[in-house]
Every structure is written in structure tokens, then in C-alpha cells.
Amino acid sequence: MTSITTSADRDSGMPLYGGADARFLRRRALWNRVASYLLFLAAAASVLVTVGIVYVLIRDSLPFFAKVSLLEFLTDTQWTPVFENARFGVMTLVSATLTVAGIALAVAIPAGLGLAIYLSEYARPTVREAVKPLLELLEGVPTVVYGFFALLFVTPLLQTFIPGLSGFNLLAPGLVMGIMILPYTASVSEDAMRAVPMGLREAGYALGYSRFRVAAKVVIPAALSGITAAFILGMSRAVGETMVVAIAAGQNPNFGFNPLEGASTITAYIVQMAMGDLPHDSIAYHSVFAAGLALFVITLSFNLVGFFLRRRFREVY
Amino acid sequence: MQRQLNTLMNEQFDDIPAPLGEASPATELRAEVRNLDFWYGDTQALKGVNLRVADRKVTAMIGPSGCGKSTLLRCFNRMHDLYPGNSYGGEIRLFPEDRNLIEMDPGLVRLRIGMVFQKPNPFPKSIFENVAAGLRVRGINAKKPLDERVEQALQGAALWDEVKDRLQESAYGLSGGQQQRLCIARALAPQPDILLLDEPTSALDPIATAKIEDLLTKLHKSVTVIIVTHNMQQAARISNYTAYMHMGKLVEYGVTDDLFTAPREQMTSDYITGRFG
Numbered sequence: 001m002t003s004i005t006t007s008a009d010r011d012s013g014m015p016l017y018g019g020a021d022a023r024f025l026r027r028r029a030l031w032n033r034v035a036s037y038l039l040f041l042a043a044a045a046s047v048l049v050t051v052g053i054v055y056v057l058i059r060d061s062l063p064f065f066a067k068v069s070l071l072e073f074l075t076d077t078q079w080t081p082v083f084e085n086a087r088f089g090v091m092t093l094v095s096a097t098l099t100v101a102g103i104a105l106a107v108a109i110p111a112g113l114g115l116a117i118y119l120s121e122y123a124r125p126t127v128r129e130a131v132k133p134l135l136e137l138l139e140g141v142p143t144v145v146y147g148f149f150a151l152l153f154v155t156p157l158l159q160t161f162i163p164g165l166s167g168f169n170l171l172a173p174g175l176v177m178g179i180m181i182l183p184y185t186a187s188v189s190e191d192a193m194r195a196v197p198m199g200l201r202e203a204g205y206a207l208g209y210s211r212f213r214v215a216a217k218v219v220i221p222a223a224l225s226g227i228t229a230a231f232i233l234g235m236s237r238a239v240g241e242t243m244v245v246a247i248a249a250g251q252n253p254n255f256g257f258n259p260l261e262g263a264s265t266i267t268a269y270i271v272q273m274a275m276g277d278l279p280h281d282s283i284a285y286h287s288v289f290a291a292g293l294a295l296f297v298i299t300l301s302f303n304l305v306g307f308f309l310r311r312r313f314r315e316v317y
Numbered sequence: 318m319q320r321q322l323n324t325l326m327n328e329q330f331d332d333i334p335a336p337l338g339e340a341s342p343a344t345e346l347r348a349e350v351r352n353l354d355f356w357y358g359d360t361q362a363l364k365g366v367n368l369r370v371a372d373r374k375v376t377a378m379i380g381p382s383g384c385g386k387s388t389l390l391r392c393f394n395r396m397h398d399l400y401p402g403n404s405y406g407g408e409i410r411l412f413p414e415d416r417n418l419i420e421m422d423p424g425l426v427r428l429r430i431g432m433v434f435q436k437p438n439p440f441p442k443s444i445f446e447n448v449a450a451g452l453r454v455r456g457i458n459a460k461k462p463l464d465e466r467v468e469q470a471l472q473g474a475a476l477w478d479e480v481k482d483r484l485q486e487s488a489y490g491l492s493g494g495q496q497q498r499l500c501i502a503r504a505l506a507p508q509p510d511i512l513l514l515d516e517p518t519s520a521l522d523p524i525a526t527a528k529i530e531d532l533l534t535k536l537h538k539s540v541t542v543i544i545v546t547h548n549m550q551q552a553a554r555i556s557n558y559t560a561y562m563h564m565g566k567l568v569e570y571g572v573t574d575d576l577f578t579a580p581r582e583q584m585t586s587d588y589i590t591g592r593f594g
């Protein structure tokens with residue numbers, strides 16, 4: 001305001017540092033402070049909630065770790081919390097979780113990248129405009145639908161050419177979960193690819209690159225940090241996904257990585273226990289929190305790996 | 318430098334006919350634009366352009382903003398084919414084979430005609446891999462020829478001494494002027510027949526500009542250069558021929574010295590004396 005006060009204004013009596021300007025500055029300073037407090041509160045609230053959840057997880061799993069040693073928790077290959085002779089090897093659940101997530105990523109990475117490349121580099125604008133909302137629609141399908149799809153359609157279909165496949169297995173939910181996270185990974189990767197400046201593509205074409213070479217050698221490397229983020233988040237979702245596995249993978253805690261057998265994942269176990277009414281001081285009750293803590297650690301480490309991968313890739317280029 | 322260039326021009330230009338004069342033996346021409354029209358969708362951006370590009374000379378294109386310089390330049394490597402709705406009319410004949418590049422496969426055209434853009438656009442790769450990119454796509458992947466030709470191209474772009482100890486580092490660590498010379502090296506490495514440059518120095522400071530101009534005056538002994546520039550001093554300093562464009566038409570084309578000292582058209586004269594544009 002002061003900067004646009006010309007000498008002519010001053011001659012006509014408008015004060016330069018007088019009442020009006022001072023009031024303006026005071027008001028602006030006040031609003032700045034209020035806005036920054038409000039924004040800080042919003043940020044602090046989300047951090048507090050996260051810290052609170054972690055706190056509860058740790059607090060309620062402490063009684064569990066008082067009875068089961070961390071070593072047993074991490075190395076035993078049996079998970080039988082309600083048996084007479086209860087065993088608590090969380091790797092039993094972790095192995096099933098990782099198997100399903102691995103299968104899901106084996107579907108979602110190539111298909112998601114392919115779809116993203118197609119949409120961003122090959123598709124005509126009209127096709128892209130039609131497909132993008134479709135993907136978002138797919139993202140909105142409730143996961144319970146995917147679960148029944150895996151159990152009642154994919155498993156029987158697979159059984160026609162994989163005779164040894166159990167009715168509950170890890171393969172079908174893995175494949176379906178891959179399809180489930182595909183729209184998300186494809187659409188986030190596509191956003192990252194489209195953010196690559198056109199000038200970079202033109203540089204590739206000007207050298208005689210084919211469309212595919214431009215995608216593979218120019219666009220993907222340039223969009224890599226966004227693409228990694230997409231797949232890490234997809235992985236986190238696969239690890240944390242509950243409905244599909246609870247419905248189609250069975251609830252039998254089995255250690256091992258055989259996709260043809262059914263097995264309980266961490267999330268499936270938590271949901272199973274949460275639905276029963278366990279006495280609040282039982283070890284089985286506290287094992288739910290310990291399992292939740294394990295899930296939290298796995299997801300957190302994927303996010304950390306993603307963070308460092310992204311940093312590393314950025315440094316290479 | 319300027320004197321050197323002038324004598325060079327006077328000596329070597331005697332045997333080249335005036336660019337718009339009688340038809341010359343095809344071998345002295347690198348390319349000839351014949352009646353070229355170009356449309357962005359329904360908007361006509363080029364109207365009946367005729368232009369003869371002499372072999373291993375620097376041809377400059379000048380004219381007011383929006384007159385179609387970039388559009389014409391980008392016809393030479395079919396850049397417009399990347400975007401839907403664009404269309405060409407007329408011909409750009411390539412010599413000595415005498416083929417119309419508007420009808421060739423764009424990929425083939427681009428393997429022979431390199432381009433440097435207004436904004437430096439190195440790939441997110443190492444310095445070495447940037448220069449090697451155009452070689453790899455042509456099937457040159459063995460270490461020795463790659464090393465040799467990358468060095469040669471970087472020497473040619475007057476960048477070798479500055480980067481020879483950091484070839485494996487990211488190209489994004491270079492200054493703007495260095496990045497632009499890297500892009501020139503990248504375009505030169507595959508030894509294109511024609512090098513297109515679209516205002517290559519407009520984003521650079523005077524020192525970096527001088528380096529690139531110096532480089533271009535040396536370059537044209539081995540490669541045919543077509544350069545778009547807003548800077549008339551630059552056109553005068555480095556080009557052998559200059560084309561003046563206005564509203565999608567080529568108004569005047571001639572030996573650079575003639576065009577700047579004795580323009581035939583009033584429009585050209587107005588533009589170079591700064592009366593509009």
C-alpha cells in the first residue's frame with residue numbers, strides 16, 4: 001500500500017505512514033499471526049493423532065511382550081493364540097501378508113506402468129479423458145466386492161487349471177488385490193509422467209527416438225520419483241488391505257509362501273479377533289495390538305525404503 | 318572472427334548462385350522448401366514458403382514474434398507430427414537424394430536432422446549419457462566408439478575441457494550455458510546432415526552466447542545449420558544467408574550481408590532498422 005502511494009497522493013493529503021497505513025499494517029500482521037496459528041493447529045492435530053495411535057499400539061502390546069519374548073515373536077513359525085498351548089510367531093502372519101502383497105505388486109507394477117505409459121504417451125486425448133474417470137470409478141468400488149470377486153469368481157476360475165488350489169488361497173486375493181490397487185498406481189504414475197515437460201520428450205524425438213524409447217528412456221527416468229511413490233503407496237495399501245484377504249485367503253495361520261494354500265494375514269487375524277469378544281486382559285487380546293504393531297512397522301519401513309529410493313534416484317540424475 | 322568469416326564467405330560464395338536465383342545443380346543444395354504451407358488445426362501458420370538451404374552454410378531466419386520462424390524450423394524435423402491436428406502442404410526436398418521429407422517417415426527424418434531448442438533440455442542422466450543418447454539409438458553401443466564420439470562431440474561443442482573430469486555427473490549440475498552446449502553436443506554426436514537451432518542463445522548471458530556463436534561459425538564447415546534468432550546482430554555475425562519472415566510468409570531471402578546492407582523489401586528494411594517487430 002505504501003509503495004503505490006505517489007507524491008501526488010501525498011500532496012492531496014493522503015498520509016504515507018499515517019493512520020490508514022499503520023492500521024493496514026497492524027491488521028495484516030494480526031491476520032498473518034492468526035492464520036499461522038490455525039494452520040499450525042491443523043498440522044499439530046494430525047501429528048498428535050498419529051502419535052496417539054502409535055502410543056496406544058505400544059501401550060496395549062506391552063502386556064503381550066511381558067509374556068512372549070520378542071525373540072519368540074519374531075522367530076517362531078506357529079501362531080496359535082487361542083490354543084491351550086498358545087504360540088505367537090508373528091512371521092506366520094507376515095509370510096502370508098508378504099505373499100499376497102508380492103503377488104499384488106507383480107500384477108500392479110507391470111500392468112500399472114503399462115497403463116500409465118499408454119495413457120500418458122500413446123492414447124489420444126479423447127481416450128485419456130474417457131479412461132481416467134473410469135479408473136477413479138474403479139478406485140471407488142468397495143473392497144468387500146473385490147473380496148467376494150476373489151472368493152467366488154477368481155478362485156473357481158483358477159481351480160479349472162490349477163487342480164491343487166485350495167478354496168481359500170493366497171493367489172486369488174493377491175491377483176485381485178493387484179487389480180484393486182492398479183487404478184491408483186496407474187493414475188498416480190500417469191500424473192507423474194504427464195508432469196514431465198514436453199521439451200524433454202521433444203529432445204528425445206529430435207534424436208530419432210521412437211515413441212516407446214521416449215517413454216522408456218526419457219519419461220520414466222524423469223518421472224521415477226513419482227512412480228516409485230505410487231508403487232510404495234500401492235504396496236502399503238496391499239499390506240494393509242483387509243477385506244479381500246479376510247474373505248478369500250482363509251483364517252488359518254500357516255507359515256510359508258505357498259500361494260496355493262490359504263493362510264491368515266496380519267489384517268485378517270486382527271479382524272477375526274476384533275469380531276470375537278476376547279476378555280480384555282487375555283494375552284490373545286493383547287496379541288491383536290502386537291500384530292498391529294508389526295503391521296505398522298512393515299508399512300513404515302516400506303515408506304522409508306520408498307523415501308530413500310527416491311532420494312537415491314534423484315541423486316543419480 | 319568477423320573478418321575471417323567475411324573472407325570465407327566471399328571466397329566460397331562465388332560458386333554458389335544467389336539463393337533465390339536460377340536453379341542450381343542439386344549437390345550444392347542441402348534442402349529446398351517448395352511452396353510450403355502449414356496449419357495448426359485450422360490456423361494457417363505458413364503460407365507458400367520457398368527457401369533454398371545451401372549445403373554446409375549457416376542460414377538464419379529472422380522476423381517479428383509470431384511470424385512462423387519456429388513453425389518453419391520444426392517442419393524440417395517433422396516435430397509437428399507429435400501433436401494431433403497439424404497438417405503440411407507443399408514440399409521440403411532433401412538433397413542429394415532429392416526426396417520430399419514431408420512424405421518420409423518422421424523417425425527417419427529425425428535420424429538425419431538434429432535440433433537444439435530454445436530452452437536447454439538435457440535428459441535426467443549423466444553428461445556422458447546425454448551425448449551418447451543419439452549414438453545409442455543408432456546402434457552404437459560399444460565402449461570405444463562411444464567414448465571417442467562423445468569426446469569429439471563435446472570438443473565440437475567447446476565443452477570438453479569444462480566437463481571431461483565429471484562426465485558421469487548429472488547434466489543438471491551444469492550451468493544454463495553449459496547445458497545448452499551439452500544439447501548442441503548431443504545433437505552433433507550422431508553427425509546430422511542438418512542442425513536446426515531455435516533461438517539457442519535467448520536464455521543465455523552474453524559470454525555464453527559468444528561461446529555458442531563462436532562454435533556455430535566453426536561448425537558450418539561440416540554441417541548445414543539453420544538457426545532462428547531474434548537477435549539481428551547475431552544473424553549478421555554468424556550466418557551466410559538470412560531469411561526474413563512476416564506473418565507466415567517468407568518476405569526476403571538473400572546473402573546475409575546484402576540483406577542487412579541493402580534489403581530489397583521495405584518490410585525487411587523496416588524490421589532491421591528497428592521500425593517494427
Ligand SMILES: Nc1ncnc2c1ncn2[C@@H]1O[C@H](COP(=O)(O)OP(=O)(O)OP(=O)(O)O)[C@@H](O)[C@H]1O
Pocket residue numbers: 357360362380381382383384385386387388389547
Ligand atoms: N501449437 C500451436 N497451435 C496453434 N497455433 C500456434 C501454435 N504454435 C504457434 N502457433 C501460431 O503460429 C504462428 C507462428 O508461431 P511461431 O511459434 O512459429 O512464431 P515464431 O516466429 O517462432 O515466434 P517467436 O519469435 O515468438 O518464437 C503464431 O501466430 C502462433 O500463434
Ligand SMILES: [Mg+2]
Pocket residue numbers: 386387388515
Ligand atoms: Mg519461436
